[in-house]
Amino acid sequence: MSDLSLVTQPLNVAKGLPNAHYTDEATFKEECESVLFANWSAVGFAKDVPNEGDANPINFLGMPLLMVRDANGVVRVHQNTCRHRGMILVSEKANIRGTIRCPYHSWCYGLDGALRSTPHVGGPGQNTHADIKRNELGLIEIRSHVYMDVVFVNVSGKSAPFEQVHADLIARWAEFDKPLYHNSDSAFALNVTSNWKLAVENYCESYHLPWVHPGLNLVSRLEDHYHLEEPQKYSGQGSLVYSQLKGEDGEVFPDFEGVSDKWDTASEYVALYPNVLLGVHRDHTFAIILEPQGVDKTREQVALYYATPQAAEAEFDGLRATNATFWKEVFEEDIFVVEGMQKGRHGLFFDGGKFSPAMDGPTHLFHEWVATQINVGREQAASA
Amino acid sequence: MSRFERLNDQVLTAHQNGDRATLVDIYQMLGQEELAANNITSACFLLTQAYVYALESGDVRATEIHKILKSHEREE
Numbered sequence: 001m002s003d004l005s006l007v008t009q010p011l012n013v014a015k016g017l018p019n020a021h022y023t024d025e026a027t028f029k030e031e032c033e034s035v036l037f038a039n040w041s042a043v044g045f046a047k048d049v050p051n052e053g054d055a056n057p058i059n060f061l062g063m064p065l066l067m068v069r070d071a072n073g074v075v076r077v078h079q080n081t082c083r084h085r086g087m088i089l090v091s092e093k094a095n096i097r098g099t100i101r102c103p104y105h106s107w108c109y110g111l112d113g114a115l116r117s118t119p120h121v122g123g124p125g126q127n128t129h130a131d132i133k134r135n136e137l138g139l140i141e142i143r144s145h146v147y148m149d150v151v152f153v154n155v156s157g158k159s160a161p162f163e164q165v166h167a168d169l170i171a172r173w174a175e176f177d178k179p180l181y182h183n184s185d186s187a188f189a190l191n192v193t194s195n196w197k198l199a200v201e202n203y204c205e206s207y208h209l210p211w212v213h214p215g216l217n218l219v220s221r222l223e224d225h226y227h228l229e230e231p232q233k234y235s236g237q238g239s240l241v242y243s244q245l246k247g248e249d250g251e252v253f254p255d256f257e258g259v260s261d262k263w264d265t266a267s268e269y270v271a272l273y274p275n276v277l278l279g280v281h282r283d284h285t286f287a288i289i290l291e292p293q294g295v296d297k298t299r300e301q302v303a304l305y306y307a308t309p310q311a312a313e314a315e316f317d318g319l320r321a322t323n324a325t326f327w328k329e330v331f332e333e334d335i336f337v338v339e340g341m342q343k344g345r346h347g348l349f350f351d352g353g354k355f356s357p358a359m360d361g362p363t364h365l366f367h368e369w370v371a372t373q374i375n376v377g378r379e380q381a382a383s384a
Numbered sequence: 385m386s387r388f389e390r391l392n393d394q395v396l397t398a399h400q401n402g403d404r405a406t407l408v409d410i411y412q413m414l415g416q417e418e419l420a421a422n423n424i425t426s427a428c429f430l431l432t433q434a435y436v437y438a439l440e441s442g443d444v445r446a447t448e449i450h451k452i453l454k455s456h457e458r459e460e
Contacts, residue, residue, distance in 0.1 A: 053442075096440075097440075097441050097442035098438070098439050098440045098441050098442035098443065098446070099439045099440055101436060101439070101440040106436045108436060108439050108440065116439060117435065117436060117439055117459070119432045119433075119435070119436050120429070120432060124425060124428075124429045125424075125425050125426070125427070125428030125429035125430075125431075125432055125458055126428070126458050127432055127435075127453065127458050127459050127460075128457075128458070128459065128460055134460065
């Protein structure tokens with residue numbers, strides 16, 4: 001069991017998480033439970049189930065989930081496992097026009113999870129049995145919440161409601177908490193050979209910008225950035241010099257309706273713990289879901305969103321393509337860093353690292369939060 | 385080729401093609417025939433097959449089939 005006592009110390013004396021949190025399978029499993037299942041983790045985008053009946057199977061840390069949009073347009077997440085023999089219900093993305101039918105013995109579930117039929121369960125042609133109580137055998141629904149089009153789940157079911165846990169950020173970014181518009185040309189994925197946390201740690205801070213993103217130096221200098229630090233909630237960075245992308249004829253994306261002057265030249269980038277990276281600008285937002293696929297494998301799913309339906313349509317095809325290319329290049333520039341830190345974590349004598357008291361505050365807050373979650377998990381296990 | 389061999393081929397083809405409507409057609413027709421012959425268990429087996437595929441595909445015939453199964457105390 002790793003020693004986390006130095007991780008939760010104040011920034012100027014703290015150490016980062018020990019190597020085991022990036023390289024050790026047993027520690028990865030502990031984090032799955034205490035960090036990712038115990039909190040509100042992102043598993044997908046609502047845009048991926050745009051229509052009623054759309055169903056998208058998701059493997060979240062080995063746990064089979066099924067994200068659906070029900071008949072009322074509500075996004076729900078169920079455990080993708082039949083209550084009968086534990087068969088996987090939906091294996092591929094599909095539109096379900098009626099019920100979810102288990103491919104094994106054809107138990108049928110509504111999109112709301114209700115068990116609708118149990119064919120031949122009482123013998124041939126007899127679909128009822130006194131001991132098969134349908135109202136007790138619906139699909140297991142996993143608590144879920146959609147924010148900024150990201151679908152979050154709390155697998156343990158024990159976290160406080162999402163709106164409560166993330167009330168501060170929801171209030172801070174209320175001006176962007178509006179319908180978002182997406183075009184499928186504005187999504188891409190990056191696979192990195194790195195533990196998922198390293199992508200968070202890199203995203204949180206602006207310290208690396210002059211070196212890893214030299215193209216930003218002239219338009220968005222280090223001194224133009226500020227830290228976002230909300231202990232035990234989120235952390236990140238902001239910029240005071242956001243400049244709207246302009247097309248050849250000077251066209252720009254439309255702004256979010258009613259967005260205040262503060263955002264004329266500001267943008268903010270937040271790691272919403274545990275595994276979502278968000279960015280907001282006057283005219284677009286983005287979300288990056290970090291999907292841990294193993295202790296040293298992560299898939300980064302990126303989606304860009306716009307403020308009006310028009311911005312997601314043909315009129316803005318060119319500008320959207322330029323914007324998507326810009327962000328993809330920025331995020332690709334970070335890959336060698338997170339993969340390099342992953343390799344560096346195999347150095348036996350690396351001690352978690354020494355933080356810059358001036359520049360690494362947001363990253364330290366993430367370490368502190370992870371350590372806190374793990375300590376809570378250990379305390380619960382000890383008292384169980 | 386007998387009628388049942390032909391229907392069996394149609395069922396297999398419908399399964400291969402994911403053609404739920406045809407499965408409902410065939411199972412419902414055979415179920416109704418068994419019902420007319422008062423072979424209730426066989427009828428309800430076949431109608432259950434039709435019912436499940438109708439439910440799965442959102443086929444409106446699910447409602448009428450459900451009614452029959454329920455009248456024979458085979459469905460809730």
